[in-house]
Amino acid sequence: MEIDFLLIGHGLAGTALAYRLKQAGKKIRVIDQPEANNSSRIAAGLFNPVTGRKMVKTWKADALFPVIVPFYKELERITGSKFLTEKAIYRPFLSIEEQNEWMGHSADPDFEVYLKQIYSESQSEFLRDPFGGVMLRNSGWLNIRNLLDAMSSYFEEELILEKFDESLFSREDACWSYKDLKAKAVVYCNGLGAMNSRFFSFLPFAPVKGEILEVKQKFTPDYIVNRGVFRVHLGKGIHRVGSTYTKHDLDVGVTNAAQTEILEKLTDLVRLPVEEIISHKTGIRPATRDRKPFLGKHPTEEGVYIFNGFGAKGVSLIPYFSGIMATHLLNEKAIDSEVGIARYFNYI
Template identity: 55%
Template sequence: METDFLIVGQGLAGTVLSFRLMQLGQRVVVFDTPDQNKSSRVAAGLYNPITGNQMVKTWNADRLFPEIVPTYRQLEQLLGKLFLVEKKIYRPFLSIEEQNEWMGKSAEPEFQGYFEQVFQQPVYAEVNNPFGGIMLSNSGYLDIPTLLDGYQEYLLQRGSMRLEKLVEEELEFGNEYSVKYRDIKAKAIVLCNGLGAMGSKLFDAYPFAPVKGEIIDLTQSFSPEEIINRGVFRITLAKGKQRVGSTYSWHDLDEGPTDRAKNEIMEKLEKLVPETVDKIVHHRFGIRPATKDRKPILGKHPDIEGVYMFNGFGAKGVSLIPYFSKVMCAWMLAGVEPEKEVNLLRWSKT
């Protein structure tokens, strides 16, 4: 069997990158082991243009955000499924000073298109927002499991999916095709397998700094259409449920949810929406393939032709991957090397 690209991992990175490649007329074979824990499947899938405690514009937002909705809508059309939910995000102000700062920012051109309105008075009686807040636009969330399941079915129908672990020791390089694996000859191989890449022998080391995140699905009577986000995010789901999270731990990377994270989420929720929680429905965790500088890794092996890496997207994969999958395709197909900020070569000295 001959193909153009072997893709290792069908999380969000492998899904979108292989989709891009096929759009450009390339053949792909994707290897994945769906029984293993994947950070993609337990992520909330939020995309948010104003982030962090300081409420700053997301890194590279002007390049990233124009690609988000078109990419996932194209995938919806291909698969005949709906998984992108465009939702406004309400972020309460913590002080009158913050309110005043955003009243000034609202007139600046760089923030246009990312918010709908700045409120100087409380918007919701159920939310702790005495200083008002800002209603963000160009935001929402992705139902990642529905996307991954639908895309896996699509690849299987095309004969482009192998539900098995790729054994690196069986890879051969340097024949008439750059890569040979068992019955498959390919021009290149791309590692998109998240933390699974940390055990790879194709690269000496990965600059990963894994982050464990936990989320909780619960029920409260307050069910706004908008996402509420400050300290924690709170998304209204179907059937009266809300999703709340997320924690970020660089130290506790053990498998399984923890009481510590549960208590942290519930305490922050109490500060944001001081309303009785009727029931906790699910408590889940995922370990994200983040990097030390919190930037993705677009990598090319320095010595072996046709070996690439597309990885390290962390908690913001939903917003990062659509744009950088285009950058990665331009590199692999046209030799347009990405900027140093996301290039694996930035770690060459270490």
């Protein structure tokens, strides 16, 4: 069978890019690796325009955020499923100085589109926010598991449920041959699996382990709380809380240390006790050394590409960059050097 594109990996990155290529009329196949550690399926799913301990506008926010909601709503429309929740994010201030700094941001047109309101007083007796906080808009969360399940049905016969065996992958004439497929191009969207590829092992992945909890706890505001940990209400008094971040312990199992860390940070944020721990999950994120994703064509192998390395911010990054990558694949448009893998060709 002759196809245009073979995509390796059916996480959020592979799904988004496959959708854009299919919409462009291209014949595709997507190989899913169901037993692999799939960081997409356990990810928190937040999209948040202000991030980090210093509460700064996230990298490329003005390009990324206008695309996020329309893209996921389009996927909801074509699948008939619901997985996007637009929700304000409340970030408490840690000091008067921080409060004053954000009062200044309120007059800054660069921040206007992301600021819903700034508060100088606590917003709930259940929160530890004596200095108030900032309420953000253009934010929310994505149920990635529901999205991937819905898109699996959408792709139907285009989705191949099996482990990808790169040893069966060879160049024949102007195509790449894999079992009964002949593809004009192949795109590695398989997260950390690309680290072991003969094509992309030179790229400086920097895997990061993250753990999250789902807990039962009272206090269900109509916003996400995010400082130290995020707290997202899933319904029926159950909240997703997390996450940890470590580059050292990359074992796939959950840890007591991470559970303790999350619960302690939750206590610093919410005054109420946790009634029950519903679940504890972990995943290894395909982060990169410079925290920028990997997009582009292999320097010597014709028709071999990568779309990968989105780390913890995949929900925010992938709608925009899947459009950039699709344009590159379809029209050979150059990729910005900030995310193009050419920045690492000296490592080969």
